[in-house]
Amino acid sequence: MIEVKNVIKSFEDKTVLKGISAKFYDGKTNLIIGQSGSGKTVLVKNLVGLLKPDSGEILYDGRDITKMSPGQMKEIRKEIGMLFQGSALFDSETVEGNVMFPLKMFSDMSYAEMKERAEFCIHRVNLDGANKKYPSEISGGMQKRVAIARAIALNPKYLFCDEPNSGLDPETSILIDELLSDITHEYGITTIINTHDMNSVLGIGENIIFINKGNLEWRGTSKDVFISDNKELNDFVFATNLFKNAKSYMLQELKNGK
Amino acid sequence: MLLQNTLNNFGTYCLFIWRVFSQPDKWSEFFRRYISEVVKLVIDSIPLVIVISLFIGAVCTIQMKLNIMSPLIPMYTVGLATREIILLEFSSSILCLILAGKVGSSITSEIGTMRVTEQIDALEIMGINSANFLVLPKIVAFVTFIPVLVVICMATSLYGGYLITILTSIVSPETYLYGIQTLFNEWYVWYALIKSLFFAFVISSVASYFGYHVTGGALQVGKASTNAVVTSSILILLLDVILTNIMLQ
Numbered sequence: 001m002i003e004v005k006n007v008i009k010s011f012e013d014k015t016v017l018k019g020i021s022a023k024f025y026d027g028k029t030n031l032i033i034g035q036s037g038s039g040k041t042v043l044v045k046n047l048v049g050l051l052k053p054d055s056g057e058i059l060y061d062g063r064d065i066t067k068m069s070p071g072q073m074k075e076i077r078k079e080i081g082m083l084f085q086g087s088a089l090f091d092s093e094t095v096e097g098n099v100m101f102p103l104k105m106f107s108d109m110s111y112a113e114m115k116e117r118a119e120f121c122i123h124r125v126n127l128d129g130a131n132k133k134y135p136s137e138i139s140g141g142m143q144k145r146v147a148i149a150r151a152i153a154l155n156p157k158y159l160f161c162d163e164p165n166s167g168l169d170p171e172t173s174i175l176i177d178e179l180l181s182d183i184t185h186e187y188g189i190t191t192i193i194n195t196h197d198m199n200s201v202l203g204i205g206e207n208i209i210f211i212n213k214g215n216l217e218w219r220g221t222s223k224d225v226f227i228s229d230n231k232e233l234n235d236f237v238f239a240t241n242l243f244k245n246a247k248s249y250m251l252q253e254l255k256n257g258k
Numbered sequence: 259m260l261l262q263n264t265l266n267n268f269g270t271y272c273l274f275i276w277r278v279f280s281q282p283d284k285w286s287e288f289f290r291r292y293i294s295e296v297v298k299l300v301i302d303s304i305p306l307v308i309v310i311s312l313f314i315g316a317v318c319t320i321q322m323k324l325n326i327m328s329p330l331i332p333m334y335t336v337g338l339a340t341r342e343i344i345l346l347e348f349s350s351s352i353l354c355l356i357l358a359g360k361v362g363s364s365i366t367s368e369i370g371t372m373r374v375t376e377q378i379d380a381l382e383i384m385g386i387n388s389a390n391f392l393v394l395p396k397i398v399a400f401v402t403f404i405p406v407l408v409v410i411c412m413a414t415s416l417y418g419g420y421l422i423t424i425l426t427s428i429v430s431p432e433t434y435l436y437g438i439q440t441l442f443n444e445w446y447v448w449y450a451l452i453k454s455l456f457f458a459f460v461i462s463s464v465a466s467y468f469g470y471h472v473t474g475g476a477l478q479v480g481k482a483s484t485n486a487v488v489t490s491s492i493l494i495l496l497l498d499v500i501l502t503n504i505m506l507q
Contacts, residue, residue, distance in 0.1 A: 048383055073385075074385040075385075076385075077383060078384075078385055080383060080384075082380065084380060085376070088379065089377075090380075091377075104287060105283060105284055105386060106384070106385075160383075
């Protein structure tokens with residue numbers, strides 16, 4: 001579990017995170033949602049150690065990363081997998097090379113073992129046959145899946161995803177969501193997803209935190225989103241008529257006791 | 259303001275170099291990347307070096323002949339002067355200015371693109387010292403193999419001069435060959451090789467620095483490449499003056 005306690009982060013005179021406290025649970029898809037500029041990306045960067053908070057604690061199973069030396073942080077990073085918004089695959093490596101990369105750097109496996117593990121990960125994300133292709137030769141959705149395969153290659157305890165659905169068509173987005181959800185449950189990973197995608201929020205959100213203007217505005221599950229009376233949350237999630245209608249339908253169903 | 263920016267950049271550059279020159283996370287990966295960089299930065303530059311050197315050697319020879327009109331100056335001076343120009347300046351300083359354009363912009367755009375596409379962040383998240391992982395093999399590869407390019411440049415330039423004496427009748431090939439062997443000072447070759455080591459370090463490290471610190475998108479990567487080439491060129495010329503003053507005094 002990752003626990004954030006009263007994290008404050010400022011840039012020059014602007015305070016972006018104003019004392020956020022939250023918990024992200026093992027084996028659950030934890031979602032961070034919020035409008036652009038609300039501070040969720042800054043929160044994720046603090047969580048993975050790319051930024052250091054001005055004050056507060058970030059506990060990885062009780063280990064406070066804000067007080068760690070670079071050497072200690074390096075060890076924690078071996079337990080982290082990350083899926084970037086733009087996939088961040090290495091252009092010069094094939095799909096297989098990308099997935100094998102963390103294994104080459106941090107495992108004592110033989111080449112045959114690394115290859116076997118990479119093939120398993122590639123198979124797990126349903127990309128069999130794409131091993132020898134370069135990132136430029138595959139679609140955006142496939143690149144995301146390769147990035148997931150690379151992120152899980154070292155069996156991480158914590159998986160961070162920065163807008164995993166951005167730039168993908170709805171069908172592929174759902175596939176990526178399902179894949180992330182399945183992997184989270186299968187391996188008991190603490191998965192934290194920073195997203196704008198309302199399908200993800202309503203589909204796979206088991207622990208959702210809503211950040212508004214640097215504050216933790218609301219928390220709950222995807223079901224709680226429908227019955228919440230938080231105005232800011234409702235304005236954000238149910239901004240379109242489609243989602244407004246979906247909410248009305250859901251509330252009606254609940255009234256009817258279904 | 260300009261001085262403050264320059265000092266700020268110099269400080270950031272020093273910190274960057276400090277991160278680059280740390281122990282690699284995995285030596286086998288370092289050597290794999292080192293070999294790959296030798297191919298990309300050095301072997302792939304050989305055709306360009308040969309073409310440029312051939313033509314510059316030929317042009318130098320023609321211009322020497324045109325400028326030596328006095329009957330009091332022996333004709334072998336054409337070969338001798340061509341050799342001195344090539345050994346002292348062209349094979350190191352001018353060649354490195356050319357390579358600052360080719361190799362420098364290639365390094366900056368490669369690392370800059372990795373920065374804006376979050377590939378460097380991905381390395382950092384994995385716990386890899388990205389500056390060391392990406393930049394050290396480039397610097398070591400270019401510095402250790404630049405003498406090869408310099409020697410190729412020297413030989414090809416002199417051969418270019420020889421070819422032009424065969425193709426034209428400005429001076430006989432025998433006289434040219436006699437000229438390039440006359441009053442030969444071996445130290446000039448060492449001088450060019452030593453200078454090139456410094457220039458290679460400047461080209462690879464400055465280009466990497468600009469690429470590594472790109473913020474924004476494709477436009478900024480292009481600007482960073484230009485800045486890297488301009489800065490490297492100025493530093494090469496500045497170093498040229500300093501090293502010449504030290505080594506040829």
